[in-house]
Amino acid sequence: MPADSVRVFAPATVANVVCGFDILGFAVERPGDEVLMTRRPAPGVRITRISGDEGRLPLAAERNTVSASVQMLLRHLGREQEVGVDIELHKHMPIGSGLGSSAASTVAGLWAINELLGRPLTALELLPFAMQGEELACGAGHADNVAPALLGGMVLIRSYAPLDVVRLPAPALHCAIVYPHVEVPTRDARQLIRQTVPLKDAVTQWGNVAGLVSGLFLNDVGLIGRSMQDVLVEPVRAMLIPDFYRLRELALQAGAIGFGISGSGPSVFAFAPDEATAAAITEQLRRHLSGLGVGSQGYVSAINQQGPRVL
Structure with a gap:
């Protein structure tokens, strides 16, 4: 018998992984x-409390990504007029950080409603609702934030039409993440990106993406690091991050395997061979x-292989 209440954690994510926009x-x-x-007892989806957002997120069910995606799922299952839930959202990560803040919240909500309903959908079947x-x-x-938040590990979105998602081998590396306290709205960061690119740059990018994916399958850390280069998006978005290229230089000097922007920024991340090196990189950058x-916040973490979990 499904429970009447459930608490779910969903992880932050690093999108793009430098070359995989x-x-x-x-x-x-x-x-x-x-x-x-x-x-x-009454049908309907309500947000009753939000903490950790400094009052920035809407309580209106149709405007909040958590409740709106839950409404979409209930509608899809034909249970919108039957099921009622109250939702508390507790933000433990900064909004607008480039760490998939909205994705983590949305995925936690979808995982929770799926648990309460007795798990009618698989993680992969929840993905389209998270994308909405x-x-x-x-x-x-x-899907580059919501897919890894749902599935855990490293994820490739091979195609969006039709949706084709592949879970890749994730290396036993640690991640150093630093969130500088500057604002880079995702919508604005996307508008900076060129809509057409020279063929020469496209070929370079294809080589890096193929090299990164190959490095993951071969567990070749050197190949992973060499492939973490972006000639299309990073040069534009780097301008929005304080002293980006010096941060990269410092990270590599401190033992980073690769370095880049997390999502649309302003957070930056580095792969490191172990937790101690990741901690040293984080401290150096901060x-x-x-x-x-x-000002900044720093996080040191292994790659999450599980995705969401019931607490």
Whole structure:
């Protein structure tokens, strides 16, 4: 018999993984968001409480990505007039950080309602509803955050039409993440991207994407690092991040395997061979940002292989 209440954690994610714009992403162990969902007698979906958002997120059910995606799922199952739930959303990660904040919240909500209903859908079947939540949040229903948040590990979106998602082998690496306290709205960051690119740049990018995926399957850390280069999107978005190229230089000097922007930024991330190196990289980057007068938050995490989990 399904429970009447469930609390779910869903992880933050790093989208693009430098060269895989809109097609690659991976989940981390921390940070992440939590949803507490409780059945109620009357049908309908309500957001009753949000914490950790500084009042920035809407309580209106049709405007909040968590409740809106739950409504879509209930409608799809034909149970919208039958099921009622109250939702508490607890944000444990910064909004607008480039770490998949909206994706983590949406995925936690979808996982929770699926649990309360007795798991009628698989994680992969939940993905289209999570993508609709992303479209509501940032104007584009891409899957490079929600897919790894749902499936865990490293994920490739081979195609959007039709949707074709592949879970890739994830290396036993640690991730250093630093969120500089500057604002880079996802919608604005996407508008900077060129709509056409020279063939020479496209060929370089294809080689890097193929190299990164090959490195994951071969567990070749050197190939992974060499492939984490982006000639299409990073040069534009780097301008929005304080002293980006110096941060990359410092990360590599401190032992990073590869370095880049997380999603649309402003967070940056680095792969490291172990937790101690990842912690040292995080500290080095935060110290440099502090010297520029920029506050920051740092996270050190292994790659999350599980995705959401019931707490």
